Amino acid sequence: MSLERKDEYDHGEWMREKELTPVEQTFLMTLIWMDKRFRIVDYLEILETLYYRVNLQMPKSHTEQYNLDNKFWYWYPLYALGSFSTIAYVVAALSGALLGFYYAPATTGDPSSAYNQLAFIMTDLNFGFMLRSIHRWAAQVMVAAVFLHMLRVYFTGAYKEPRELNWIIGIILISLTMVFGYTGYLLPWDQLAFWAGQIGVEMSLSIPLAGEWVAQLVFGGFSLGQATLQRMYILHVFLLPFVVTAVIGVHIAIVWIQGIAEPH
Amino acid sequence: MPDSDSDDAGAREVVVPLRLYKVVTVFSTMFAVAFVVGGFIVLDTATQRASLSISDADVPLAILGVAMIAAGAMVYAFATRFRAEGMGKPKDGSDEPSNNG
Numbered sequence: 001m002s003l004e005r006k007d008e009y010d011h012g013e014w015m016r017e018k019e020l021t022p023v024e025q026t027f028l029m030t031l032i033w034m035d036k037r038f039r040i041v042d043y044l045e046i047l048e049t050l051y052y053r054v055n056l057q058m059p060k061s062h063t064e065q066y067n068l069d070n071k072f073w074y075w076y077p078l079y080a081l082g083s084f085s086t087i088a089y090v091v092a093a094l095s096g097a098l099l100g101f102y103y104a105p106a107t108t109g110d111p112s113s114a115y116n117q118l119a120f121i122m123t124d125l126n127f128g129f130m131l132r133s134i135h136r137w138a139a140q141v142m143v144a145a146v147f148l149h150m151l152r153v154y155f156t157g158a159y160k161e162p163r164e165l166n167w168i169i170g171i172i173l174i175s176l177t178m179v180f181g182y183t184g185y186l187l188p189w190d191q192l193a194f195w196a197g198q199i200g201v202e203m204s205l206s207i208p209l210a211g212e213w214v215a216q217l218v219f220g221g222f223s224l225g226q227a228t229l230q231r232m233y234i235l236h237v238f239l240l241p242f243v244v245t246a247v248i249g250v251h252i253a254i255v256w257i258q259g260i261a262e263p264h
Numbered sequence: 265m266p267d268s269d270s271d272d273a274g275a276r277e278v279v280v281p282l283r284l285y286k287v288v289t290v291f292s293t294m295f296a297v298a299f300v301v302g303g304f305i306v307l308d309t310a311t312q313r314a315s316l317s318i319s320d321a322d323v324p325l326a327i328l329g330v331a332m333i334a335a336g337a338m339v340y341a342f343a344t345r346f347r348a349e350g351m352g353k354p355k356d357g358s359d360e361p362s363n364n365g
Contacts, residue, residue: 077293
């Protein structure tokens with residue numbers, strides 16, 4: 001289904017004339033056996049074709065410009081990590097929007113209203129356990145995928161000219177992702193959240209000169225309370241979603257315009 | 265080994281047709297992910313998410329979990345020896361010397 005003609009070869013014939021170790025032979029036979037039954041590669045080739053049809057961007061990448069046939073690097077699995085992060089972000093956004101119907105950022109009562117709402121979501125709400133689990137796992141996966149995406153970009157040299165700006169934007173994004181994770185971590189307002197918040201306050205206070213100002217601004221005071229939880233909540237559900245979505249949009253737009261950097 | 269471009273010792277490379285390379289990269293990645301994620305699930309089950317003391321943990325199941333994680337990593341690493349034609353380490357395939365000229 002790809003634009004190029006398919007390789008014409010016969011699995012058995014090719015395997016015979018090749019000198020392979022028994023392990024390699026078994027490995028390839030197993031994967032070919034899978035391929036004959038689950039035609040995943042065919043569907044991915046449709047996606048590849050779609051990519052070429054849709055992505056008529058300027059400037060073209062080197063292989064596209066000179067119409068070289070070595071476009072195999074589209075098939076490197078680690079090149080999917082950016083998309084993977086984006087998908088995790090969308091899943092977290094959708095599940096988070098639904099969680100917003102049931103959560104309340106209030107520290108009143110013992111245990112706090114916030115924690116009570118969390119317990120309600122986890123135990124009484126239909127599909128609540130699943131909803132919060134999806135949100136939590138999407139967040140974990142996004143942080144991991146973003147970090148691995150950064151490693152991939154670094155080790156394939158994709159940050160080099162002319163993509164320096166997008167690398168900087170990526171650094172901003174990975175930082176904002178961690179702020180996203182931290183603010184969300186405090187929302188349950190249980191012991192884990194409270195003491196993570198305490199660490200955050202003390203880290204802020206350790207900043208020279210601006211420390212007290214930062215602690216006031218981000219945590220609403222030097223000791224944790226209603227102001228802290230409310231600020232974390234507003235950061236998590238109002239400020240960061242707009243900022244991060246916009247920056248991700250710019251990040252992907254630049255990739256679209258410049259084309260994916262090929263390994264070199 | 266006539267088929268392998270043996271540049272350095274221990275770095276065996278097997279050149280395969282592009283379509284087969286796609287099969288290798290897609291399915292080996294799927295196997296690796298399934299093994300690693302499954303291994304962690306098994307390990308979590310054996311140790312009840314690392315909350316049990318060592319004497320209470322299900323040791324054979326825990327070892328199975330670790331083995332599955334290792335197997336996933338091995339599948340991924342093993343698959344990297346297969347390359348499509350025209351593919352290779354850029355610094356070896358390039359016309360330019362890799363010694364800053």
